[in-house]
Amino acid sequence: MGWRRMTAAVLAAMTVTGCALRADRASRWAVEGATDAVEHRVYDSTLEIPNPGFYIVDLSTGRAETWLLKGRAAEDTDYALSEDGRWITLQGDGRIYWVNRETGEAFSWQPAELRLRATAPDRFLLEAVQDRAERLTFHVADGRFRLLQTLTADLGGQQAAGAAFSPDGTQVVLSTSREGQIEDTTADVRVYLVDLATRKVRDLGGPPEPEEGTVVSAELQPHADQLVVSYLVQGMEPTGHVWASSIVRLYSWQGELLAEYPVAGQGARPSPDGRLLVSYDDLGHFADAVVVTDLATGRPLFRVLNAWARGWTADAADLLLRVPAVGNFLVSREGGDLRPAPEVSHAGTPLVWRAGLEPSPDAPDRFLAGLAVVDGAGTVLRRIELPARDDWRIDNPRWGASGQEVAFTINPLIGQSSNEWGLPMPAAVQKPPFPDPYLLAVQDPQGDCLNLREQPSLQGRIIRCLPTGTRLAVADLSDAPVRLNQAWTCDEQHCWAWVRTEQGENGWVSLSTGIVVWAD
Incomplete structure (x- = not known):
């Protein structure tokens, strides 16, 4: 059984390649009322939870609620929570169910007939499943389905990819994609703005093809005052590795192009206040880096090396980061020093599995740490108590509709939590100009040199000894003596980085002595 929060990226999407839409009265509306097919159960205490399943806990009352498909075990049902926390979705008997948590009304359809493409507070966009149809049919429904x-659009033979509502629900944004069809010269990545009242479609186009790589897809991110579109650019290296970067375009809701600029890495997403962008770079397949960019200008503000972003605090003042195998940290939106954040305890029964620290959606100094609500100092404010079952595991604890709800899935315990591995270097904040490509430096307080070796081993032949102050770049993986998936590896004694000196020498240096540091 799986649990996930439904986002625009999770919802399968659709696109239009025509210039106009028209009503099609012949299209069948295949959504049915299904309230009688779903059972709602409420437990006065979380200690009364009897079985595995998906649960939402009200922190103010301690009550837990769950939903079941009648006649079907929770373990055989997939669950999801809508982005606003108002809807629960269930799937398990060949149909998809959306249940309104406030009213208890449920609606269902067959995935072979309809696909949900986008949601808004009181709107749904669904696509009619058709085989090789010249025109795509999709439906707009209100908050009660x-x-x-019902509208149709000519795709021109190109597959659909992304869809989203404008914040006021009066427009739909659609995009096309080249994913899976990079070699198709007729495929194109374009964005369209559809006025639902007039059925007029405005072709917003797409960015020019970059000098290197290919524009593959577009991620649509609506905000109140503008539409942010992040275009993924990918290219193939000689080793077969794929590199990625982004092009970001900002549009007004009238379709005017406001700005366009490149962004390092991929996955560029706006902050909650719509003023910053966060993207992810892999620094030449060496380390993850969180890159923070000014959304209005495209100017990089800072980056955090060897970290992943977990989300913004409720006031968007701090970005929560995870440093693999090290811990959680906060960094201010100005790129100040890293500050420790609370850790998630996996001790006790049931086992809390796959749980990360989550910032509260409505309180800047509150976090969800597994099944505990904590403040910034790690003080436990509220703990969810469950039956001490050693045959259960808790998966993916998340906030619900607000900071007063916690959602999680209880699954039967199969196996144990795996260890977290990460680059054996600390996280570091850097501000422009970044020292690329020479990310690393040799810095030995004793003034000793560092061996550059031909093989990643203490028995590897020494090429030469690098003095303190030597700057190092991540070497090209295609030049490595063995095939590498990343530019570092570990044996039983040391972890090693595949590097290049400023003199052009390639070799391996140990990361386990503390002598190799991030360059200033």
């Missing part, structure tokens, strides 16, 4: 419009 009552049909408002």
